[in-house]
Amino acid sequence: MELNFDNSFAKELKDFYEFTKADKSTSPKLIKFNDSLAKKLGPEWEKLKSDSGLLIFSGNEAPKGSQSLSQVYSGHQFGGFSPLLGDGRAILLGEVVDKDNIRRDIQLKGSGRTIFSRGGDGKSALGPVLREYLVSEAMHSLNIPTTRALAAVSSGDDVYRERVLPGGILTRVALSHIRVGTFQYASTTGDIEKIKALSDYSINRHYKSLLPKKEKYIEFFESVCDSQINLISKWMGIGFIHGVMNTDNMTISGETIDYGPCAFMDRYNPNTFFSSIDTQGRYAYSNQPLILSWNLARFAETLIPLIDKNEQNAIEILTQKISLIQNKYEKAWLKVMSEKIGIINIKDGDLDLINNLLDIMKNEKADFTLVFRYLADFIIGKEYLLINLFDNSKKINEWINNWKNRIEKEGKFDKSLCIKMKKINPLYIPRNHLVEHALDEAVSNDNYKPFHNLLSYVTSPFDEISNSKEYTLPAPITDKPYKTFCGT
Numbered sequence: 001m002e003l004n005f006d007n008s009f010a011k012e013l014k015d016f017y018e019f020t021k022a023d024k025s026t027s028p029k030l031i032k033f034n035d036s037l038a039k040k041l042g043p044e045w046e047k048l049k050s051d052s053g054l055l056i057f058s059g060n061e062a063p064k065g066s067q068s069l070s071q072v073y074s075g076h077q078f079g080g081f082s083p084l085l086g087d088g089r090a091i092l093l094g095e096v097v098d099k100d101n102i103r104r105d106i107q108l109k110g111s112g113r114t115i116f117s118r119g120g121d122g123k124s125a126l127g128p129v130l131r132e133y134l135v136s137e138a139m140h141s142l143n144i145p146t147t148r149a150l151a152a153v154s155s156g157d158d159v160y161r162e163r164v165l166p167g168g169i170l171t172r173v174a175l176s177h178i179r180v181g182t183f184q185y186a187s188t189t190g191d192i193e194k195i196k197a198l199s200d201y202s203i204n205r206h207y208k209s210l211l212p213k214k215e216k217y218i219e220f221f222e223s224v225c226d227s228q229i230n231l232i233s234k235w236m237g238i239g240f241i242h243g244v245m246n247t248d249n250m251t252i253s254g255e256t257i258d259y260g261p262c263a264f265m266d267r268y269n270p271n272t273f274f275s276s277i278d279t280q281g282r283y284a285y286s287n288q289p290l291i292l293s294w295n296l297a298r299f300a301e302t303l304i305p306l307i308d309k310n311e312q313n314a315i316e317i318l319t320q321k322i323s324l325i326q327n328k329y330e331k332a333w334l335k336v337m338s339e340k341i342g343i344i345n346i347k348d349g350d351l352d353l354i355n356n357l358l359d360i361m362k363n364e365k366a367d368f369t370l371v372f373r374y375l376a377d378f379i380i381g382k383e384y385l386l387i388n389l390f391d392n393s394k395k396i397n398e399w400i401n402n403w404k405n406r407i408e409k410e411g412k413f414d415k416s417l418c419i420k421m422k423k424i425n426p427l428y429i430p431r432n433h434l435v436e437h438a439l440d441e442a443v444s445n446d447n448y449k450p451f452h453n454l455l456s457y458v459t460s461p462f463d464e465i466s467n468s469k470e471y472t473l474p475a476p477i478t479d480k481p482y483k484t485f486c487g488t
Helices: 008-012 035-041 051-057 126-141 180-188 192-206 216-238 285-307 311-322 325-340 350-364 368-379 383-387 393-410 415-422 432-445 449-458
Strands: 017-019 029-033 069-071 075-077 080-082 090-097 103-109 148-160 164-174
Touching: 008 069, 008 090, 008 192, 029 051, 029 449, 035 148, 051 148, 051 164, 075 180, 126 148, 126 164, 126 432, 126 449, 180 192, 180 285, 192 216, 192 285, 216 285, 216 311, 216 325, 285 311, 285 325, 325 350, 350 368, 350 393, 368 383, 368 415, 383 393, 432 449
Parallel strands: none
Antiparallel strands: 017 069, 029 148, 069 090, 075 080, 090 103, 103 164, 148 164
16 A cells, blocks of 8 residues: 655665564554544545555555664663664654644554664563553643554564563654654764754754754754753643653654653652652652753753854853753743643742642642642532542642632633633543553453543543543552553
């Protein structure tokens, strides 16, 4: 089948990939096809919910027009630099220009060994494929910039990890897969022309308005900073913990990428982290804004040769830009959190109001998602939903009085505000225990009903659905902390 591929990365950045073929799957089965995303990609993509589509999504047939390749990049992983990483279990089929004239990558993830597999088999177990499908589509529905899932396939082949697991392949769609780590790889070569070629390509693809600018590389850095600031502030607003914010997992486009050990926080604790490989909590919820700056500083280092011929001048310019990141982030975060409690025009005292609520939530171990959702319900007379989340009703009642007074200075404490807040604060998120149950049923029992049910809720996160209480509640408290795994 011929698709509308237009492969600019393969044409323009020959030093940043190796051509690679996917392994064939023994007896593939299509588990989920994303009809709405396919419709955006074009009419020919809608036809892939078929046997011919399964051949492509399983790696058994290369679609006409594709140029499958694995990209190379470096990366700081938990603070340590790895000069040569790359797509160890993914291949880029190519790019398509969708119905909105937006260029998007189409990638198979878990499709077999590449030159960058470093001894691994390049495969993915089925569980991580389904996790990424669930969480990435939930993030899209939550209006968080993200890569998306077009298809999830079981390969029919075994994958050997701690135990034998069924294999799977995800078809991932992204604005691009260019990462901070891609620039770090270019920098390790010491070839300024390679850094320039990658920068010019990235600007043309993601920040086209900068092309005529005299200082386009400085503005490119600022634009990437702004995209990442926007992204992380939105993560924080929904209690999302990425779990592996290595520089090779941070995109230049500002999309969330790589949903390995990610998870959503239930009971609010800013020190929460879940990843089994993050032994020191480097990527804990409260550390994500700091890692934002750290990663962007690593990106800045790669651009030094393009900023000024005088290295010291370039460092001074970029250092000044880096110094602005946290202040910009704090403003973006304050805007996100203010809107969550119904405030549009931020005033003095609003930061304290938000922080006071978070302090109460932390002390009371209140559920992050439900507190903000039930604030909206409080407005229309369902006070009990919110109050029941707290053991100490006195403190939350004091805060509510301050909140009502603040809202009434700006507008009305009425149903219209409730409706507005419910469009921002979700009722359904991919709660960890629900995700694990869905994956376990799929992997252990070949039962995909829990997966499909959960997907239907988390892709309608703001809509109240009847008989859905089990999808709104946090997991019961246990002595055993929840842990996530990267799934490689």
